[in-house]
Ligand SMILES: Nc1nc2c(ncn2[C@@H]2O[C@H](COP(=O)(O)OP(=O)(O)OP(=O)(O)O)[C@@H](O)[C@H]2O)c(=O)[nH]1
């Protein structure tokens with residue numbers, strides 16, 4: 001039978017199988033035969049060892065579309081990063097960091113600002129201008145007034161979406177609103193896992209509809225960018241590319257250079273100042289890291 005790994009913990013993998021049941025599986029054989037470790041999100045072939053106890057073994061990992069490192073999940077279609085317009089105020093540096101991480105891993109990202117009921121049009125326009133200029137899709141929702149929810153439903157339907165965002169922005173409220181069933185399924189898995197008594201948070205996939213999955217990202221607030229050459233950072237700010245032809249120097253990093261298309265675009269408002277400032281901060285951070 002085939003299935004999908006929803007969660008992995010302490011050597012056990014929880015696989016939702018084609019029969020709709022959740023099997024607690026080991027992965028005997030796979031490690032030794034091939035040097036591949038099963039990941040949450042993997043589509044797998046399993047054999048049932050005990051039908052009533054719902055225990056099985058993972059025999060095979062089916063070919064992957066991709067495998068993310070952070071969070072550690074396979075077969076991801078897109079990410080949805082959720083912030084609130086206020087309470088708490090969005091930390092745009094954290095958001096830009098996340099966008100870089102997803103650009104590096106080649107995962108398309110959508111941005112959603114929640115709690116739009118708490119802010120006026122001005123805030124909304126400011127945020128959408130920053131990120132639409134950068135080429136990202138920006139959504140606005142209010143879970144308490146149930147605004148913008150249909151758009152998010154359409155966005156995630158039939159896909160595996162990494163949901164990320166800091167604490168308190170409304171991730172659980174939104175997920176429960178999109179698919180009230182998600183909560184229930186979470187309960188089932190948690191009960192099974194209780195026995196293992198592991199407190200470390202791992203990535204977990206939630207089935208929230210037909211072929212539709214959400215991944216919760218643990219540890220979002222402590223996110224640091226990949227160990228990359230600072231000179232490569234510019235490649236992960238997609239809006240820079242179109243302006244680079246106006247840079248005088250090939251390989252311009254858009255910081256100290258006098259004639260720079262990116263800096264001109266920032267002056268003229270074609271690239272948002274907030275994005276550019278965060279680029280400089282992250283650049284400096286990567287540069288400092290190399291000195292150790
Ligand atoms: N005004 C307003 N409050 C909201 C909205 N969505 C969520 N909240 C409130 O914000 C608080 C946090 O919501 P959660 O859904 O628990 O946030 P979360 O992102 O899951 O937080 P963590 O579980 O800490 O990661 C709750 O008190 C919600 O009632 C909204 O659209 N508008």
Ligand SMILES: [Zn+2]
Pocket residue numbers: 244247248252253254255257259260261262263
């Ligand atoms: Zn430049």
